[in-house]
Amino acid sequence: MATVPLPTAYGEFEAHAFECASRFVYLALVKGTIGTEGPVLTRLHSECLTGDALGSLRCDCGTQLRLALRTIAAEGRGVLVYATGHEGRGAGLIDKLRAYVEQDSGADTLDANLRLGLPVDSRTYDHAAAVLAMLGVGSVRLLTNNPAKVSGLEAAGIRVAQVEPIPTAAHSRNHRYLATKERRLDHHQPAGAKLNGASAEVADVSALLGRIRPHRDRPHVVLKYAQTLDGRIATASGDSKWISGEGERSISHALRAACDGVLVGIGTVEQDDPRLTVRMVPGASPVRFVLDSTLRISPSAQILDEDASTIVLTTERSALDRREALRACQVGVRILPAGPGGVDIAAALEVLHCGGVRSLLVEGGAKVITSILAAGFADRVIVGMAPTIIGAGTEAVGDLGSARIADGVRLTNRCLHAMADDLLVAWDVERQA
Numbered sequence: 001m002a003t004v005p006l007p008t009a010y011g012e013f014e015a016h017a018f019e020c021a022s023r024f025v026y027l028a029l030v031k032g033t034i035g036t037e038g039p040v041l042t043r044l045h046s047e048c049l050t051g052d053a054l055g056s057l058r059c060d061c062g063t064q065l066r067l068a069l070r071t072i073a074a075e076g077r078g079v080l081v082y083a084t085g086h087e088g089r090g091a092g093l094i095d096k097l098r099a100y101v102e103q104d105s106g107a108d109t110l111d112a113n114l115r116l117g118l119p120v121d122s123r124t125y126d127h128a129a130a131v132l133a134m135l136g137v138g139s140v141r142l143l144t145n146n147p148a149k150v151s152g153l154e155a156a157g158i159r160v161a162q163v164e165p166i167p168t169a170a171h172s173r174n175h176r177y178l179a180t181k182e183r184r185l186d187h188h189q190p191a192g193a194k195l196n197g198a199s200a201e202v203a204d205v206s207a208l209l210g211r212i213r214p215h216r217d218r219p220h221v222v223l224k225y226a227q228t229l230d231g232r233i234a235t236a237s238g239d240s241k242w243i244s245g246e247g248e249r250s251i252s253h254a255l256r257a258a259c260d261g262v263l264v265g266i267g268t269v270e271q272d273d274p275r276l277t278v279r280m281v282p283g284a285s286p287v288r289f290v291l292d293s294t295l296r297i298s299p300s301a302q303i304l305d306e307d308a309s310t311i312v313l314t315t316e317r318s319a320l321d322r323r324e325a326l327r328a329c330q331v332g333v334r335i336l337p338a339g340p341g342g343v344d345i346a347a348a349l350e351v352l353h354c355g356g357v358r359s360l361l362v363e364g365g366a367k368v369i370t371s372i373l374a375a376g377f378a379d380r381v382i383v384g385m386a387p388t389i390i391g392a393g394t395e396a397v398g399d400l401g402s403a404r405i406a407d408g409v410r411l412t413n414r415c416l417h418a419m420a421d422d423l424l425v426a427w428d429v430e431r432q433a
């Protein structure tokens with residue numbers, strides 16, 4: 001129906017629009033020359049308004065879409081066919097949202113459709129195959145985890161020379177959905193390979209993360225830090241780059257991708273200038289939170305960049321003009337009561353909860369970790385232990401007032417994982433009486 005160049009963040013594609021009898025549009029984004037040089041890298045993407053356009057974390061669609069465009073652009077030759085009739089596995093947007101309601105009351109993604117009297121999957125692939133044929137694509141390397149797309153295209157006459165899986169780092173909100181797709185629809189490891197000590201491009205970190213159990217008035221809080229064997233998270237001068245190896249750090253990124261929010265103190269922002277986005281694995285970045293009672297954060301801090309949302313939690317002790325300057329850059333500022341360490345930690349967690357944060361990854365530094373442990377708000381602790389001993393330095397945890405070993409914070413349900421020379425250990429924090 002129309003052909004036009006479409007410049008995107010991933011480079012320019014040639015967009016070809018096709019309309020089928022049902023009035024659904026198939027939009028093919030073509031990169032490079034299709035020619036005859038062997039199978040074409042191809043993604044057949046089912047429309048998902050909530051995931052693709054709005055960034056919903058109930059599914060993996062948006063991340064897969066962006067990853068596929070990036071992969072095709074990197075290859076310099078390929079096609080992404082965007083199928084608008086495929087919303088909600090063919091159920092349409094409204095019924096997909098109704099199925100979400102069913103999922104929230106316990107049904108998995110298949111049973112939710114069945115409860116509503118809908119087919120589990122009503123998509124067909126003959127139109128997509130016709131589009132590919134019209135573009136001159138006879139055989140493909142298909143970017144998919146879904147075996148039904150492979151058999152559907154083949155049945156419609158497109159040869160699938162190779163299947164290239166497209167796993168994403170699961171979010172705690174979509175992990176169950178991905179597990180159901182793997183278990184009941186035979187999808188190939190949509191959340192990546194199980195942790196096995198080797199660096200997989202995408203590793204399923206759900207065992208380390210444990211079960212997310214949000215509370216009535218605060219998120220589920222996971223403390224995560226990397227330490228030397230002698231329990232330091234930085235040298236005495238504050239250097240912490242890098243304590244652990246690349247594999248351990250990519251697991252940290254997958255943990256970030258799994259959580260609604262990530263929180264650090266202003267000390268870490270000043271010392272390390274972290275971005276706290278998800279870059280080492282395909283996944284969505286969480287909302288970033290900074291505890292900073294006087295707003296000493298530098299306007300050029302990387303955590304304020306546009307790659308993800310940021311909210312600074314401060315107190316009445318911060319200057320009005322600094323608050324306004326941050327707000328003018330689309331950074332959220334919340335004024336909270338002061339507490340022992342700076343911002344009152346209970347009030348901070350309650351504000352996050354009210355904003356919809358159900359899982360929070362706390363990535364330091366020492367003062368914030370100590371405040372959260374001291375207040376009894378930690379639900380899980382994940383420690384990356386690196387084979388280095390540095391002697392005096394910044395301790396991971398400060399004074400918790402434990403006079404006896406028995407006074408210590410008790411940890412249970414250990415999960416242990418070796419990643420190259422590092423060890424990752426995770427435990428649940430035993431509920432304090």
Ligand SMILES: NC(=O)c1ccc[n+]([C@@H]2O[C@H](COP(=O)([O-])OP(=O)(O)OC[C@H]3O[C@@H](n4cnc5c(N)ncnc54)[C@H](OP(=O)(O)O)[C@@H]3O)[C@@H](O)[C@H]2O)c1
Nearest residue numbers: 226234240265267268293341342343364365366367368371
């Ligand atoms: N190895 C790792 O995994 C890792 C991770 C992160 C950081 N680090 C290292 O840790 C060091 C930074 O640790 P840090 O202890 O100095 O900084 P921090 O814990 O990141 O920040 C502490 C500051 O946050 C503010 N704050 C506000 N409310 C707070 C509360 N309720 N509890 C605690 N702090 C609160 C306080 O400043 P105001 O009073 O001004 O608000 C406080 O001084 C750096 O050397 C960094 O490299 C290591």
